[in-house]
Amino acid sequence: MNQNIERSIHDLREMDALASGDSMVHRVSAGAKLLVTVVYIGTVVSFAKLNMTGLLFMVLYPVLLFTVSGIPISTCFYKLRFVLPLVLFVGVFNPFFDRTPAFAIGSFTVTTGMISMVTLMMKGVFCLMASFLLMATTRIEALCGALRKIHMPQMLVTLLLLTFRYAAVMAEEVNVMTQAYSLRAPGQKGIHYTAWGSFLGQLLLRSMDRADELYSSMLLRGYHGEFYYAETKKRSSGDTLYAAIWCAAFLAARCVNLTQVLGMTVVR
Amino acid sequence: MHMADALLAPAVAATMYVSSGTTACISVKKLTEDENTQKLPTMAVASALVFAGQMINYTIPGTGSSGHMCGGMLLSALLGPQAGFLSMICVLAIQCLFFADGGLMALGANIWNMAFYGCFAGYYLIWRPIMRSPVFGGMGAKKGQRARIILASIIGCIITLQMGAFSVVLETTLSGITELPFGAFCSLMLPIHLAIGLVEGLITAAVLTFVYETRPELIRGVDLSDEKAYSGKKSLATVIICLAIAAALVGGIFSHFASGNPDGLEWALFGNEEAGYSANMGLDEENFGVSSGVSEAAGAIQEKLSFLPDYAFADSESPMGTTVSGLVGSAMVAALALAICTAGHFFRKKTADSSLAS
Structure with a gap:
């Protein structure tokens, strides 16, 4: 139980640490990265369910980014180890429903159901890798700044930033509380129902008071409805180029089965 | 959810x-x-x-x-x-x-x-x-x-x-x-x-x-x-x-x-x-319970499909001819991905070495 909370705190910290790294990818503006990620996920999801080979070409984007940013792929998969099984389970029923033979390798017949299953799994993993890469190379402040630039409501952006900063504080507090509770209730799994209300309720009340203090201190430091984001960098042509090249590449891969084309150059 | x-x-x-x-x-x-x-x-x-x-x-x-x-x-x-x-x-x-x-x-x-x-x-x-x-x-x-x-x-x-x-x-x-x-x-x-x-x-x-x-x-x-x-x-x-x-x-x-x-x-x-x-x-035991409900539907679909053997070819998006080039292409993409990784590794190692040397 406690490990669960500690793991989450660790995860949040680790993402923060990764995002404050320095590499070519880290230096690209948050807006450009956000755009590329959204376009990438949109393109990946829009592939036809039997177009496995065409989709495979899209793997080059995460691979290239992992390499350039210096973030080990293993970190990504280690962090996603609890979500990956869920994603991989997507479409696991498909081979049973769709048994239309597509082609045969030796005596083994590959059905379209198997192909659509693999395609779905690939889609899931690619999307996960893309969002992981965005978060691992972009600081949350920069991301919020970018969201503000595309005119996301100020309230929502500030709320997101505050919630993120507060989630770690809160998780730590919950961790301390559950630890104290479990030490006084040995051998008990979870919180007993007699304490359901008071456990979280106490935390809630204390936090509400804390929120009032937080707001007072914000006002004292000159808050008047808008946060200032530290990203002073002007949008450079490099960022535009970055976004344009990737978007064009994704579009090309979506329209033409590049994997197939690559294969054709060898097999005539 | x-x-x-x-x-x-x-x-x-x-x-x-x-x-x-x-x-x-x-x-x-x-x-x-x-x-x-x-x-x-x-x-x-x-x-x-x-x-x-x-x-x-x-x-x-x-x-x-x-x-x-x-x-x-x-x-x-x-x-x-x-x-x-x-x-x-x-x-x-x-x-x-x-x-x-x-x-x-x-x-x-x-x-x-x-x-x-x-x-x-x-x-x-x-x-x-x-x-x-x-x-x-x-x-x-x-x-x-x-x-x-x-x-x-x-x-x-x-x-x-x-x-x-x-x-x-x-x-x-x-x-x-x-x-x-x-x-x-x-x-x-x-x-x-x-x-x-x-x-x-x-x-x-x-x-x-x-x-x-x-x-x-x-x-x-x-x-x-x-x-x-x-x-x-x-x-x-x-x-x-x-x-x-x-x-x-x-x-x-x-x-x-x-x-x-x-x-x-x-x-x-x-x-x-x-x-x-x-x-x-x-969740194995639940799974079995579930698939029993689903398998009926699955069986119905299969039955339908087996009555229409031609359906397979009409619907298939990867006909036999292009399959081979698809497979070869996939292998090449995999090789390319590997090459990018290796190159990146090599490059990083080099910069690390040079920064150490200087």
């Missing part, structure tokens, strides 16, 4: 983004009109609390399992529907971005399924009517209020979760991703979310009654006029007894759901598993 990216067609995902986005804009507008910037830290704290609260396990008596909290009803009861909705968006966005719970493309749909129903439908259709109704009026002002909170929380959580689960089914079916028939999918998702909703309702009720006992002014829709006799001392005994009876009932009725599942989240996973986009390895 968090949906993954691969489960949604782009058109459905975009529609859900637009719906959720519009609702968010209306909420922001409403809150800005009220000039309630003071609420901002409170909202942030409340959503952080929901985020943290989801990590706590709650023991459900009589079943040996435990439950988690989702939070839509709790937030709207504490903050009001608009602020609750925005807070839920933040919770879902952070879960999506940092814990890969639900995809970035599916965020719009997830917000709709979990935040919209929980906050707006839950507040306007369930919470407010029940809190204003004269139900339990005979129990005395304070006791009646408490009973109404418990009733509204439980009914609200159950109904909003049912709505959410139903729209998960609807969105997936509209996307044409899963091969599961609509009816079978529904009959798998809804009963499981009934159980989850009940547990969540109990947790929400417990927290809200506690808050009501200590700081009634924090809860929306509570009539404070007859709070003069309010004493700072709290007595949870009645609530706990009520909850215990309800919880024992839950345990009795739904114990077959819980058997072999040590954790309430796994119920949810199991519910999602039926949806075909999540897995939990420890």
